[in-house]
Structures are given as structure tokens and as C-alpha cells.
Amino acid sequence: MRNVQVGIIRIFAEQKNYILKRRILIIGASGQIGTDLTTQLRKRYGNHKVIATDIREDDGTLGNEGPFEVLDAMDYKAIEDVVIRYEITDVYLLAAMLSATAEKFPMRAWNLNMNSLFNVLNLAKDKKIKKVFWPSSIAVFGPTTPKINTPQRTIMEPSTVYGISKQAGERWCEYYHEKYSVDVRSIRYPGLISYKTLPGGGTTDYAVDIYHKALKHSKYICFLKEETTLPMMYIDDAIRATLTIMEAPEEQIKVRSSYNLAGISFNPKEIAQSIKKQISNFEISYKPDFRQAIADSWPQSIDDTNAQKDWGWKNHTSLEEMTSIMIKNLR
Numbered sequence: 001m002r003n004v005q006v007g008i009i010r011i012f013a014e015q016k017n018y019i020l021k022r023r024i025l026i027i028g029a030s031g032q033i034g035t036d037l038t039t040q041l042r043k044r045y046g047n048h049k050v051i052a053t054d055i056r057e058d059d060g061t062l063g064n065e066g067p068f069e070v071l072d073a074m075d076y077k078a079i080e081d082v083v084i085r086y087e088i089t090d091v092y093l094l095a096a097m098l099s100a101t102a103e104k105f106p107m108r109a110w111n112l113n114m115n116s117l118f119n120v121l122n123l124a125k126d127k128k129i130k131k132v133f134w135p136s137s138i139a140v141f142g143p144t145t146p147k148i149n150t151p152q153r154t155i156m157e158p159s160t161v162y163g164i165s166k167q168a169g170e171r172w173c174e175y176y177h178e179k180y181s182v183d184v185r186s187i188r189y190p191g192l193i194s195y196k197t198l199p200g201g202g203t204t205d206y207a208v209d210i211y212h213k214a215l216k217h218s219k220y221i222c223f224l225k226e227e228t229t230l231p232m233m234y235i236d237d238a239i240r241a242t243l244t245i246m247e248a249p250e251e252q253i254k255v256r257s258s259y260n261l262a263g264i265s266f267n268p269k270e271i272a273q274s275i276k277k278q279i280s281n282f283e284i285s286y287k288p289d290f291r292q293a294i295a296d297s298w299p300q301s302i303d304d305t306n307a308q309k310d311w312g313w314k315n316h317t318s319l320e321e322m323t324s325i326m327i328k329n330l331r
């Protein structure tokens, strides 16, 4: 009995120590997820405890709020140096090449997406950091995957360079957790929609670009066909999911590859209709290109029962709400 009590006290003391000492490193902080995530993490834990880094110089946004460093996600020594200097405990690795760009530069995409992950997983394996967040994607699924309500565990034969790298990454995350007890947590993000950054080489990015063009020119030429339904999510929901999974007690995280996450599903015709309600002269036309094949290989909707059960996930923002927020802020 006494041993159990001593054990519990020790776990609480360790947890308290970790919370007090928590220092966060974000790699790829200037991208779509990083821009919003850095601000939210700084609000939660304090500006000086969240170190934003990116391969590009800061444009004055993140560096004004707190520490910012130029950092190459492929450079293990440089990452290790930042980890030691700032006494980092948690790393969010957001640097990656997205689906459309990765089709043009397969080897560069593979090298960036995989080597950056190994750099961070190895730091955790060697106990230099405590916790890792790594984003996966609906791109891990492929043409042979069931398209509607795609389950957590199902056929996964991705047919894109990006999808292959994310699928391999998921296997490595699970492996490092099983073999080396690395506390790595991950979400399969759907297409994300936000207003703070411009589209960054993804296939779902049409759903960001469409708002910019609607406000500027009242028209948009879509590179996907009108009926191409894809899983999507407003950025605030995605950030809330990321913070929730990272703050959940370790034993609640039962999936160590990556969690399915459902938001809203819509196609170009439906998003255009929601924009037209606010910009009545808005017109959409369609000119599908190579990105159509990528979109056709992905699911239309996602079953996220595991995320709901394990760490209480629930999406909030609807398509209509998202359209109002996007138009108001971009205006």
C-alpha cells in the first residue's frame, strides 16, 4: 500500500515538474497550421516559452510576439542546438511538403517529410525531449479505401508522394512509441481552411483560394470538378484538436499512428453556393488539372469515433459559419 502511495506521489511530482519546465519548439511555424498554433500556444503557456522556427526569415508576425529562429527541419544538429539552448520539452513538427507540390518534386518531398520526422523522433528516443506532435493527413488513404465514413483502421494504399510519406511516417511514429516509449501524438488532418496565410501547395487549398478570389474578382476558376467532395475543417477546430490531444493524459492516447479527425465535408459547388449567399455576383467555373486525380484518391468523409472516445474530440464550425468568418476577416 505504502509503495503504491509513494509511486502515485512520484508520478504527480514528475507531472508537476514537467508542466513547470514545459518549453515548446515549433518547427515550420510560419506555415498554415503554425501561424495560428504558435499564437494559441503562446496565449496558453506564455510568449517566451514557445519558440517559433521556420526555414524562412520571420515576416514580423511571430517574431514580434516571442522568440523566433531560422531553422532547417532537415538539420539534426541545428535542431538539437535549439533544443539544448531553450531547454525544450515538447516539439511540434509542422514542416512538410504538401500533396500538389510533392507530385512535382517527389524526392525532395520524401527527404523533407521523412528526415525531419526522424530528427525529432530520435531526439525523443534519446530523451532530449519529452513529447512530439506530428501531423498526418487524410492523404494516407488511397483509391482502394472506403470513401464514405472512412474508418480509423482500413485499407491504406496511398497513390501520392505526400500520402506515401505520411503513411510511412505513421508507421514510424507507432514503431518509436512501441520500441522506445516515445510519446508521439498525431492527427490525420483533413483539408484546413484559414485566412492568415496564403495557400501552400495542397490539393484542398482551393477552399482557401476561393475566398481570396471571390473578394478580389467575384469569380474563381476551380482546379477540381464541382462534385469533388473532400473532408475539410476550419483552422480553429484543427488548433483546438491539436491542443487537446497534446494535453490529454498519456494513457488516453491509444492510437500511436495517427487519429482520424472529421470536420465538415463539402465540394466546390457547395462552398461556392455558401459564398454566393454573401457575395451575390460570385461565379465559379471549373478547369480540373492534375490535382483532380489526387482528390479522387482521397475519402469524402471520415469516421473519427476513436478521437471522440479517447480524448473527447468534437467539431464545431459549419460550412456556413466558416464562410462568414473567412469573408469577414479577409475583407
Ligand code: AKB
Binding pocket: 098, 099, 100, 136, 137, 138, 139, 162, 189, 190, 191, 192, 201, 202, 203, 204, 205
Ligand atoms: C493537402 O491538400 O495536401 C493537405 C492535406 C489534405 O493534407 N491540405
